[in-house]
Amino acid sequence: LSSSSTYTVPPSVLLLGPDNAGKTALLTLFERGAKPSATHTSQVSHSIELNASTDSVTKASFRNHDDATGTHTKFFLVDTPGHGKLRNVAMGKLARTEKTKAVVFLVDAAALGEQETLAPTAAYLYDVLLFLQKKATSKGKDKASIPVLIAANKMDLFTALPATMVKAHLETELTRIRASRSKGLLDSGVGIDDVGSEEQDGWLGEYGSEKFTFQQMGEFDIDVEVLAGSVLTEEPGADKWWWWIAQRI
Template identity: 50%
Template sequence: MAWHDQDSWLTWVFSPSISAIIVTALIALLLPVLIHTILYRTQAQASTASFLLLGPSGAGKTSLLTLLERGSTSATHTSQTPSSAEITLPSTIKSASNEYRSENDSSFSGAQRFILTDTPGHGKLRQFASDKLDAKTLKGIIFVVDAANLSKESGGRAEEGLTEAAEYLHDVLLALQKRYTSAKTSKGPKELPVLIAANKFDLFTALPEKLVKTELEKEITNVRNTKSKGLLDSGIGTSDDAVEEEKEWLGDGGEGKFEFRQMEEVNVFVDVIGGNVTGADGPGVGKWWEWIAKQI
């Protein structure tokens, strides 16, 4: 049957019949909705917010991942490889992008999900974390520390725990600083928030948030001074290497006391928030949930 025949589909489409009008109206109304749904879901799957879980071994990273994913903790062991999980925010907490969005919006649930990647804390396995710092979907870094193991005045294991945490955090912040200073555009990379999750607040020996911040800043200053001296002793620091020297020193050129607020100049914003993964006496993980929600 030719298209110009009286009974052809083209003749029917342009005819003034009720059925043709209804079909045309349905196509006009439903096609844009269908296209929007397909495009939105494809984009949402490709750009799901992601967070990196960092910190020294024994701080509670894997336990935190398990708790956020399943709502309960279980026995864990030292991680040897990265592990990721898709996590949904609790129904009582809205992400920043959902603040003014109706719960009846079909995209509401999608904006409540994020990917959390736990990385090994052992010194020889930390390259897994550094490889993921440039991910385009990265919305923030959660650096877990043991708040009951950070007092240098206590000596022994606590002093070692502070030094290990400060050295790792120093290297992470320096990598983020280089990410900014090495940018090829004047605008630089987007803001990247860092949460220092002071874990084990249910223990009596845990330091308060302000002291966690102070102790880490002091120890990072010591780490920076030690590394800077090593660079100078190795010959870096001559006029020809001035640019490289500046890139290797964290904060304000490696001088004076290091403070987390110095990182704001390179679009890195650091918050110290206490909580606890296990134990019923501490504040729990509520404030950490809220911090994550603000980033997505």
């Protein structure tokens, strides 16, 4: 190839989150532009190519993908399996996908009020955020601050927590996880001013803070936002998530 015809890989947006959150349903919704299709538990990753319109009046809607009148940005949307036993598949995508521009972490807002859903969801999110924090502070050529959308799905169900509660529940649980993972460090009697950078590297968010907040990820230029939506119903639908993605690719 001559140097004038440079081949560019479209950016990727990764769909992460626990099993049953609605990742595959969301992918099929964006792909079809209409009703999502029935899904099964995913065992492998799957990516599709989409276009986000940037200059038409419909740019805020995912239905713009079949509007050919405007200028489009091409990107890959990558679905991953959420099952805990396949976590290496999803984390591998996070580690290896070239040009990842954003992560959409889907959660089931209707089940997040239950500790049995909240605990594994937060544990997974903790691993993702810590990975991104390390990536943002690394000195290599892979250094990047990747924004995260926490997409609170299934708002059509009456048990669904509103976005503010989803955020609060996750922050509380992430605080708990952070405390238990750093217990060895705190028990050793070393003051927080004395610890080495290695310990600090394993701490999510603002070092030594009592409570974890998503805002602390801002220290690493990682923007974390929580937005409510639904894949299966028109209202509130998935347009807000689409618009969040479209602005980051």
